Amino acid sequence: MRIPTFICLLSLSVAASAQTFTHYVTTQQATWQRKGKATLTSKAKTATDNKGHLAYTDGKPFISWGTCFNELDLDAIRLLKPEEQSKIMHDIFAPDGDLHFTRGRLTMNANDYSREWYSCDTVPGDFALEHFNIEHDKQNVIQLVKMAQRWQPDMTFWVSPWSPPAWMKVNQDYPVLSSRWNRQPKEVDALLYGEATATNPDEMKLTDQRGHQFPRRLATQNYFIQDARYLQAYANMFCRFIDLYAEEGIPIDMVMYQNEAYSYTPYPGCAWTAEGTIRFNRDYLYPALKQKHPEVKLYLGTFNTNRQDYVQKIVGALSDKVTGLGFQWEGRENLDYMREHHPSLHLMQTESECGNGSMDWKAGEHTFFLLHEYVGRGCDEYCIWNFILCDNGQSPWGWKQNALIQVDSHDKTFRYTAEYYAVKHFSHFVTPGSKVLYFQPWKKESGSQGIVFMRPDGRRVVILGTTNDVATPVSIPVGQRFLNTTLQPHSFNTFIEK
Secondary structure (H helix, E strand, O other): OOOOOOHHHHHHHHHHHHEEEEEEEOOOOOEEEEEEEEEEEEEOOOOOOOOOOOOOOOOOOOOEEEEOOOHHHHHHOOOEEEEEEHHHHHHHOOOOOOOOOOOEEEEOOOOOOOOOOOOOOOOOOOOOOOOOOOOHHHHOHHHHHHHHHHHHOOEEEEEOOOOHHHHHOOOOOOOOOOOOOOOOOOOHHHHOOOOOOOOOOOOOOOOOOOOOOOOOOOOOOEEOOOOOHHHHHHHHHHHHHHHHHHOOOOOEEEOOOOOOOOOOOOOOOOOOOHHHHHHHHHHHHHHEEEEEEOEEOOOOEEOOOOOOEEEEEEHHOOOOOOOEEEEHHHHHHHHHHHHHHHHOOOEEEEEOOOOOOOOOOOHHHHHHHHHHHHHHHEEEEEEEOOEEEEEEEEOOOOOOOOOEEEEEEOOOEEOOHHHHHHHHHHHOOOOOOOOOEEEEEEEEOOEEEEEEEOOOOOOOOEEEEEEEOOEEEEEEEOOOOEEEEEOOOOEEEEEEEO
């Protein structure tokens, strides 16, 4: 049977259009510029690794992009006009906005970007939780959540504490270590290692000076009191927190027991040993959730240590109790091992690295690198830390940090930082249900990195970045063909299939 010529031409046209990609690029000079089209070819024009670092099609589909909700973010956005507030929240959360965030991270009790330290239950010995409440949150963080829900009513949330109530801790205070930013007596620092050893409350800030292992020394004592009454009451607190937030129309579907158990902080924090972590999650938190909130998933995290054997000790003991694992900071170094040895568990990036308050292009490049690394190595969720801050983003304890949006507190103006566009290059087109097809880690010798996604609608997304000072030719495999392009110096690039 002879096929009509016009049908052949139509088929060829469809096939050609399916190989055409629209290119968006961001540089320090110009953001999110549409730069025409790119097509796939049968040959690579530059050297490439056809297998990639992770060329897998059986990985878990991507779930969500999201951010944390903190009091200092609320303070920053409240400085702006109502119409400006609406624009920002639309751009971040709305389905027709820029970033398409659908996930929120919450804190039970204060974190280091709260205005001051507080807890939901300040009455010592209140094991029955008669005084547990979220009244403070209703006037603060919940107001920020409501602003986001206006634009994304289907948003879901997860929660972790930075510190339990002070009366539940061996040092009877919110921080772990003393510093000029808190009132803990210096002699109490001896509790961390069980002896009067010099400690450095700024250690977690020195990300380029930590060496190959973080923390340099692990805590020898749990700062949470290891008494059954305290452990049970704390597990019940998670359930009560979920209940009270549900009454506010804020659905929590996942919890982690502790933020950064391995940063021994001068702000709200809590050190846990492996044994204490296993005991609390296995014997108290898991049973409490199973009984009172079986719909809520338990994840382990947030792991911010690269002591792989230590993390494996915890995960190995609890892998049948948890759904996934959460990683941030040095915890990223565990991803390949955990993906290989615990393939049934979800992996999640729980908090972007916060920088130093510069909010400049270099910070954007680092965030682009982190997005690429975490998702490329198997994380199916990614969570930004602060999405909006004032000026240099200084916290109540003195650390200057970055954000996606910077507010000038004097002029009451705002700008979208390079980190905002780093995120947009991923989240704008990589939709929930997308799967990684190819991942090429950043290489110093090439100065570039790349990742390819397949969306649920069949369209492929190619994301490329370079830190080179000169234009960089790149070839990346897309199925059996190649996308050949030349990247502008220091640029973020996204190619979306038509």
